[in-house]
Amino acid sequence: MRVFEGLYYVKRNTAMHRLDPRAKLVYVLCITILSTAVFHTALPMIMLFISVIPLAVEGRVLRRLLSTLRGGAMLAAFIFIFNFIGRLWNIGFVSPSSPEFLEALMPSLAMALRFLTLIATFSIFFLTTSPDDFAQALVQMRLPYDYALTFTMAMRFIPTLAREAQIVADAQKSRGLELEKGGFMQRIRNYIPILVPLIVSSFRRAETIADAMESRAFGASKKRSFLYMLRFKLSDTLFSAICIAITAAIIWLRLSSFLPP
Amino acid sequence: MIEVQDLWFRYPESDYVLKGISLEVPRQSYVAILGENGAGKTTLVKHFNGLLKPTRGKVLVCGLDTREHSVASLARRVGLVFQNPDHQLFANTVYEEVAFALKNFGFPEEEVKRRVEAILAELELDRYRDRSPFLLSMGERKRVALASVLCYEPDVLVLDEPTTGQDHKQKEKLAELLQRLVDKGKTVVVVTHDVEFVADHIPISIILSRGQIRGQGKTLELLSNEDLLAETFLFPPQLTAILWKLSKLGLHPAPSVEEVVEAMLQARRQSP
Ligand SMILES: Nc1ncnc2c1ncn2[C@@H]1O[C@H](COP(=O)(O)OP(=O)(O)O)[C@@H](O)[C@H]1O
Numbered sequence: 073m074r075v076f077e078g079l080y081y082v083k084r085n086t087a088m089h090r091l092d093p094r095a096k097l098v099y100v101l102c103i104t105i106l107s108t109a110v111f112h113t114a115l116p117m118i119m120l121f122i123s124v125i126p127l128a129v130e131g132r133v134l135r136r137l138l139s140t141l142r143g144g145a146m147l148a149a150f151i152f153i154f155n156f157i158g159r160l161w162n163i164g165f166v167s168p169s170s171p172e173f174l175e176a177l178m179p180s181l182a183m184a185l186r187f188l189t190l191i192a193t194f195s196i197f198f199l200t201t202s203p204d205d206f207a208q209a210l211v212q213m214r215l216p217y218d219y220a221l222t223f224t225m226a227m228r229f230i231p232t233l234a235r236e237a238q239i240v241a242d243a244q245k246s247r248g249l250e251l252e253k254g255g256f257m258q259r260i261r262n263y264i265p266i267l268v269p270l271i272v273s274s275f276r277r278a279e280t281i282a283d284a285m286e287s288r289a290f291g292a293s294k295k296r297s298f299l300y301m302l303r304f305k306l307s308d309t310l311f312s313a314i315c316i317a318i319t320a321a322i323i324w325l326r327l328s329s330f331l332p333p
Numbered sequence: 334m335i336e337v338q339d340l341w342f343r344y345p346e347s348d349y350v351l352k353g354i355s356l357e358v359p360r361q362s363y364v365a366i367l368g369e370n371g372a373g374k375t376t377l378v379k380h381f382n383g384l385l386k387p388t389r390g391k392v393l394v395c396g397l398d399t400r401e402h403s404v405a406s407l408a409r410r411v412g413l414v415f416q417n418p419d420h421q422l423f424a425n426t427v428y429e430e431v432a433f434a435l436k437n438f439g440f441p442e443e444e445v446k447r448r449v450e451a452i453l454a455e456l457e458l459d460r461y462r463d464r465s466p467f468l469l470s471m472g473e474r475k476r477v478a479l480a481s482v483l484c485y486e487p488d489v490l491v492l493d494e495p496t497t498g499q500d501h502k503q504k505e506k507l508a509e510l511l512q513r514l515v516d517k518g519k520t521v522v523v524v525t526h527d528v529e530f531v532a533d534h535i536p537i538s539i540i541l542s543r544g545q546i547r548g549q550g551k552t553l554e555l556l557s558n559e560d561l562l563a564e565t566f567l568f569p570p571q572l573t574a575i576l577w578k579l580s581k582l583g584l585h586p587a588p589s590v591e592e593v594v595e596a597m598l599q600a601r602r603q604s605p
């Protein structure tokens with residue numbers, strides 16, 4: 073469940089938290105472009121990854137970010153291993169000292185690092201943006217309110233779900249369920265007594281919420297009014313401008329081959 | 334049977350939820366753990382079968398340190414019935430649901446069948462045997478959850494808030510059932526904030542508030558301690574409340590039903 077920690081919003085009063093979600097989205101977009109379309113090797117990935125750290129420190133969410141990354145590291149390792157084996161397969165298995173070996177190793181490493189960089193970037197966004205602000209940002213970016221609400225409600229219920237999964241697991245363990253027992257198939261089957269109550273209670277909850285929303289006239293009128301609007305402040309403009317400027321500069325340097333691919 | 338020695342516990346990233354709890358639940362006793370919402374009752378009893386391990390201090394179950402034994406092996410001795418049955422019901426039929434623990438603990442097929450039938454009959458659930466547990470009412474679902482633990486006859490039975498959502502008749506039936514278990518030599522621990530139920534049925538209580546034990550001993554003595562109840566956010570049982578009211582009116586009835594009734598009659602005669 074620790075993986076999810078990177079998705080919960082933690083209420084704090086830092087510059088990162090005060091930034092308009094749209095300004096933070098600009099930042100997320102910049103890093104995404106740089107790490108997927110512009111660079112393809114390990115070194116720039118590491119640089120991009122490191123650039124996320126100061127923002128996490130400023131937003132005082134570094135510890136949570138690290139625990140997300142610990143969860144993501146497993147997946148990153150998979151990505152690395154499958155890539156690496158795939159490439160070795162194509163060139164025929166070569167000795168570790170040959171240059172071909174390095175040629176297979178480095179791009180695989182870059183792939184894994186790219187994944188971690190993206191996780192870190194998105195994680196920072198969600199850690200410092202309240203779901204309500206995010207929904208409001210989506211609405212002001214002309215996304216239909218229903219979609220924005222669906223998304224934020226899903227986010228809102230991740231902690232609830234994680235806590236509930238723990239309770240269900242505890243209840244079943246108290247009745248003698250041992251998750252680690254048996255062969256591979258048995259182990260998968262061991263999770264049924266945990267998944268079923270979780271899914272059933274999620275449906276129950278969804279129904280309750282839907283009833284509660286309808287009884288408060290959700291969807292009764294086409295035009296919603298909002299209690300508050302997000303306003304793009306000077307700091308938001310500055311932050312976005314700096315992100316775009318740096319990204320543009322990096323792309324230019326890359327195109328004129330001053331930077332490695 | 335269960336021994337808790339200076340238990341401190343906190344969840345990751347939280348403050349201490351249990352602060353230096355020491356208590357003993359002797360064999361064959363019938364004990365209530367009372368406390369307001371969020372007092373730490375559930376957290377405490379999750380230590381009784383090793384689901385949670387002490388941050389500091391020790392919990393011994395039948396002399397076994399919970400830190401050194403698996404939940405499965407401790408759960409065989411200490412049956413824990415959770416508050417919300419919906420957190421555990423998963424099987425297609427009530428029968429399967431109740432058989433779950435028995436199968437996990439490796440009971441032979443014949444024995445499983447015998448025990449499930451017996452417990453379903455005892456809890457008046459036999460007519461639902463082949464129904465889906467999800468289609469039952471809340472009170473019935475709670476009974477299925479209870480049956481699914483009772484069936485393997487653990488030495489200690491711990492029930493977390495068994496009376497919530499139950500009507501008066503169901504509560505009385507539950508009380509009878511628990512008393513039968515105690516008479517059979519089982520140890521029963523009831524976690525609750527239902528003061529009335531405890532006053533009526535459970536001889537010994539432990540009062541928990543904000544992660545600390547604030548009183549333990551005879552239920553009726555604890556529940557007539559006005560200061561203790563006020564400090565621990567509990568309401569006195571109605572009878573006690575009546576006694577207090579009467580004594581504030583200058584009447585000092587001794588705590589027997591006849592005398593209370595006498596005092597009330599007297600009060601009524603005095604008022605115009
Ligand atoms: N899984 C958990 N993670 C963090 N805090 C928890 C968790 N479960 C309970 N708590 C906190 O511990 C305290 C005691 O909870 P609990 O033992 O459930 O109390 P009770 O059962 O007496 O109502 C509460 O403040 C609750 O918020």
Ligand SMILES: [Mg+2]
Pocket residue numbers: 374375376416493
């Ligand atoms: Mg509780």
